[in-house]
Amino acid sequence: MNRLFDLVIIGAGVIGSAIARELSRYRLKIGVLERGPDLLGGTSARNSGVLHAGFNNEPGSKMARFCVEGNRAFDRIAAELDVPYKRTGKLIVGFTADDYDRLLALKARGEQNGAPGFEMVGRERIRELAPAVEGEFALYSGSTGILSPFQYTLGLAENAAKNGAEFFFSHPVTEITRTKDSWLLAAGGEQFETRWVVNAAGLFADRISDMLGIPGYEIYPCRGEYFLLDPRLGPMLPLPAYPVPNYKTGGLGIHLTPTVDGNIMVGPSNEYIDGREDYAVTQKVMDLLIADGSRIFPHLKREFFIRNFSGIRPKLSGKKTGGYHDFVIERRDDLAPRAVNLVGIESPGLTAALPIAHEVIRLIREIEPLEQNPFFDPIRRRIPSFRDKTPEQQAELIRQNPDYGEIICRCETITKAEVLAALRSPLPARTLTGVKYRCRAMMGRCQGGYCQTRLADLLMAETGLSREELLYSREGSWLFTGEVHPQ
Structure with missing residues (x-):
């Protein structure tokens, strides 16, 4: 028997969860299919946790518009979902005359995008804002902040579930077919029938797009590695500090970012890889992070390193293809009626998640009206600490x-x-x-x-899981094969 829905979202990362939450404002039966066994198994848990201002994105792009909108609206959504975050500001530091010119261009771009609170500052002001950061001058971005990407994704998903959305974990989509009036999806050994499909599959969005009948996209996985530092070092960095970005190399440089919980993250690196789930960390990149990060934060010592990890960006422009690619958020009625296709949702996707969800709703409402859910409750509270x-x-x-x-x-x-x-x-x-x-x-x-x-x-x-069924994170990450020691 098919499970019947008005709308099925493929992917329960921060984007899929934001879409589910915002669509639960309406009278819709919503299903969310997630290939992993739990929330936060991929990109949404493996990033810098920064509320971006919007100066790194091309003027006129969806990235720029939705980043600025998401930043502006974040106070409200953080209060509704009980998400820890701080508007810390951010420093982009430079050392040379060429750096200074590039920072001025960055400031102009941010202002063109409508982001507020930019200021060029000198060495003395840098020391006031972050005494341990080195730099001759910097661009200060006052609206930048830090947040918990874990609690944001959890808050969106839990609030969506509270308002009626149904989540199905360990349900990778293996087949999609179109009938006259609906979509049929095979996932996790079950059949789902739905009037609408939303592709929010992240690193696998190009494959889902192909299944929907919208060809032509290819995701280029780009891995970024990080170090996590002991909280004892946390007071030395009250706000994110970045070097001047070098767009020719495809990266923004090695970042130093405090977390809302008091740690400091060093990274990410920028490396195109073949595997979409290759979360390896390497000695070569660890050495690079230390060397690059020490240039603006000369306090990186191995005694403070407590973990390293990596995340993968779902890019639509690769090392060989080059160039820039905006978010793809589209409805292609000629190829896939009643489907909204999202591909290449990378940084600043965390900041832009809510405006992206609103764009999906706009595209749906162009086809059919949506009736408000009078029982929608926007409030979610996290576990007390x-x-x-x-x-x-x-x-x-x-x-x-x-x-x-x-x-x-x-x-x-x-x-x-x-x-x-x-x-x-x-x-x-x-x-x-x-x-x-x-x-x-x-x-x-x-x-x-x-x-x-x-x-x-x-x-x-x-x-009720057995020790042999217990997973650390993703499918296949078993912890035990039997008894660890005799009873």
């Missing part, structure tokens, strides 16, 4: 629920109550990284050395 409470508040939480008195993750002071909340949330965690992104367990100095086995026990107890 025990470590952020006062001692008196912590004591009261423990009195109400003794599970707050058991620390599971020592580095981040994450309690059993918070882990169980992650496992019982509206879209419950079903992998270890799913728990990690919902409540920050395993994100501290030891990176799970103490708490990972305890989390595995709780995950198995809550879900």
